Amino acid sequence: MPPIRDVMPAFELFQPASVGDALGILDRHGADAWVMAGGMDTFDWLKDRIKKPKVVVDLGMVDELRGIKDASGGLEIGAMTTLTTVANNPLVKERFPLLAAAALIVASPQIRNQGTVGGNVSQDARCWYYRAGWPCYRAGGNICYADTPTSVNREHAIFNADRCVAVNPSDTAPALIALDAEFVIKRGSAERVVPAREFFVGPGIDITRLTVLQPGDLLTAIRIPATWAGKAHYFEKVRDRQVWDFALVNIAASLNMSGSTISDARMVVNGVAAEPYRLDAVEAAIKGKPRDKATADLAADLAVQGAVPLRHNAYKIPLVKALVKRAIRGEAEWATS
């Protein structure tokens, strides 16, 4: 473990009151600047002195980044909206209970009160070697300490590893992909809208970050279209302790039913790769099939094709299979109520 210190290294602190001001500061300071939302990931990095930005841009005063509003039957959620607000908002609960369930199970009530949805999807990898300051690939070095015969890699990836075997730790990320959400990113005077799936990147694309966000970028909002409003859904998170813990594996599914037949589906697992892992083959295979045991068994086998376990995490393969089966059979509804 890194030494936890009470006093952070010095940095220049900016507390802009508008998106325009925040973007101006980010533009001026480039890679020297660190965006701070709720601080739940940020403070760990700063206090452990593993990341030492010269400038911190605290978004806490930017009211226009907070709130949830209707968008033609879908929703637009400001990046600075807390996870508690997302989980409890009546519109989210009514239209997209999948997202409410995911937000409600993040960490602890205290962290959900402070942590934001923008920060939750933008948080960095929890790999303990990296977070302790070991100079691995993700930190700009030329080795992965988690992928050796003696590594402690029980919580690491089984899919899409490319040198780095860290996983994406977010609970809301797979739910947002399963709802076809879009992420609004501003930079200077430009704006781009990125589909949720493309917001997250694996090590083969960029080994130093989990998302497309680059210095100067500000995630301002998350848009969820009406497409999956009111459809069947399933969210389940498996963790070592039923409190204050990251997922070993979680699953988010949206299912469009025509009678008893699945007419369309989104199925995403997280905690298994550096990006939330969308189960394309499963989605294609279950279309037109009933939500029953035979479909679930077929999907479970497809879900883990290509999985490559490390020394200590082969348990994730049967775990993914079990979660896919439960999502298709619609079991454990208690997990989302």
Ligand SMILES: Cc1cc2nc3c(=O)[nH]c(=O)nc-3n(C[C@H](O)[C@H](O)[C@H](O)COP(=O)(O)OP(=O)(O)OC[C@H]3O[C@@H](n4cnc5c(N)ncnc54)[C@H](O)[C@@H]3O)c2cc1C
């Ligand atoms: C003990 C503990 C347990 C946790 N357990 C879980 C868990 O079970 N599941 C889970 O999903 N999460 C968990 N978390 C993470 C937590 O839920 C927070 O949601 C998350 O770390 C960051 O949210 P934040 O708003 O505090 O962002 P910050 O910590 O301030 O920022 C996180 C990262 O996102 C970037 N960022 C934030 N907002 C923006 C923006 N608008 N534009 C551009 N970049 C931005 C920051 O630069 C930083 O790199 C846990 C955290 C702790 C400390």
Ligand code: SF4
């Ligand atoms: S898994 Fe990734 S973050 Fe962890 S030590 Fe290996 S390269 Fe670094």
